[in-house]
Amino acid sequence: MSKDLTLVEVALRDGSHVVRHQYTTEQVVSIVKGLNEAKVPYIEVSHGDGVGGSSVQYGFSKERDINLIKAAKEVSDFSKIAVLLLPGIGTVEDLKEAKEAGADMVRVATHSTEADVSAQHIRYAKNELNMEVVGFLMMAHMASAEKLLEQAKLMESYGADVVYVTDSAGALLPHQVTERIELLVNNLDVKVGFHAHNNLGLAVANTLAAIEAGATFIDGSARAMGAGAGNTQTEVLVAVLDKLGYNTGVDLYKMMDVAQDLVAPLIETEQIIDSDSLMLGYAGVYSSFRLFAQRAAEKFGVDSRDILNELGKIGVVGGQEDMIVDVASQLAKEQK
Template identity: 55%
Template sequence: MPHKLYLQDVTLRDGMHPIQHQYSKQQIRDIAMALDKAGVDAIEVSHGDGLTGGSFNYGFGAHTDWDWLEGIAENLQHAKLTTLLIPGIGTIEDLKRARDLGVVSVRIATHSTEADISAQHIEAARNLGMDVSGFLMMAHMNDARGLAQQAKLMEDYGALCVYVTDSAGALLMDGVRDRIRAFKDVLKSETEIGIHCHHNLSFGVANTIVAMEEGANRLDASLAGMGAGAGNCPLEVLVAVLNKMGKKHNADLFPLMDLADDVIRPMQQRPVQVDRETLSLGYAGVYSSFLLHAERAAEKYGLDTRAILNELGKRKMVGGQEDMIIDVALDMARKGQK
């Protein structure tokens, strides 16, 4: 029996990146309540880089994760309050603290070849009675078979769902299709499959639909695409497409459209859109949250952001190496590269 479609909103986690993690507590509360009323199944809240991601390397938030999470769960009528944790940034103690604040679901995120570092955190989440997913980031950097082997590890550790996470927005539709099929070949039928897409090559919605057609049921999206780089699969567009396809889900389209246009777009300090810089992320296969870091380095050292992003792609840099963007820019400046 196919799993029911499950729409997870990431406006309040991935959507932290374009505003440099500066949501106020009131904004978090108001948007979460509105998303809940509009019928999304899960609402993810944390710093853009997961629990306790606020740092010099990733950027300090306007508040702590605990401040953002406080008072949300008890006011949700439908949606699950969820969060994200990257081992090495967040700890098991952080996970316990989030659970105490009403978080019932968590994604444990690793690079696409490093599922083995998630074992303790997945086990701890299961022991806390949480719905836990594995989140394999930068999925384009591992082939379909290799990524499926990593997904199997996460399943063995206790993950109830595993995500193909296109953090760079670099996958084409065949790339998504092959990875979901590979997951289906190795995972148990009861293990759910998720898809998380970025829009850097304008495939956010298309890749999400392809994944769904191949068997993914947990679909990530955000209001107005609010997220790193050119943003995530835009939630209101995805819901409109699902409606036209006759797919059953719990979300209400018009309120989501209103939230996207009336609340989220006015917040965007840098428009979340496909432009020459965000397109370069997908083209070079670079982690979407590198965008603002690369733009600042380009301005400081008189370089073209696209050139920096292309160099980061050549060096196969991954999430967690944000501090090295300055080193790359300095190296390029010394060599007279523009």
């Protein structure tokens, strides 16, 4: 297996959920400068739900993510700037704007069984915009290893340079990560990546399992900032990988300083595994649903854990946030 790994820092994208998408230009510039000095290869910058995600349904950004991307690019002479795009939320026009603002890479995200909806965006990014392109298969616990391979092959055929197994719910166990990553590594001609959430406390363990199975692109988030209980904590991961002899190229001390001095002060509620986060992983629910479920629970006077458990039973996926209110309403009726 390769000892060289490529790290993508997601605190300015997945971490946007934690600050309710209220990042300012000044905050982004400060953090990007620090990450750039720490020699982080890629920094993802966009609304938590990708470029174009600022909306009533997903939450309005304080500042337009295109402007944040531009500001990030202007202060980064080493790190490349990445963006997330979810077809149906972000458009080809959003992608073009992101590229013009300075984005080097786009990660086109779909549900784990719906890779076909990424074709237009991957091809446009690759062939028209000459960007690095990643296929991002979300909610990977909801598809078998064989199904994920089928979908990954589609993304590869559209032109993706890397395909990710994305544990959006933090629901996978290490052996399930190994099974999925190994199958993709052994059957794709492109690189394979892994993105974890920590809802079951397994983000670092699952990322190590992915690396040992052959993944060479890995995601981390400073101070673990991300939806649910957060992502794989970058500074912890870099330290662990250094002890294991892997090369990320990231300066550990400088990465620790970014996390401690720049990111930590922005977090109102520490990234811990509370009851709702645990239920996300246990029930297999999209990590960004946590806050929506808590609001619905308060409105309808029901237990947020019951909402999340029911959402897991019916197999909701990203983009079905409207189901949260429906489930909460139904639970309230049943309890009367």
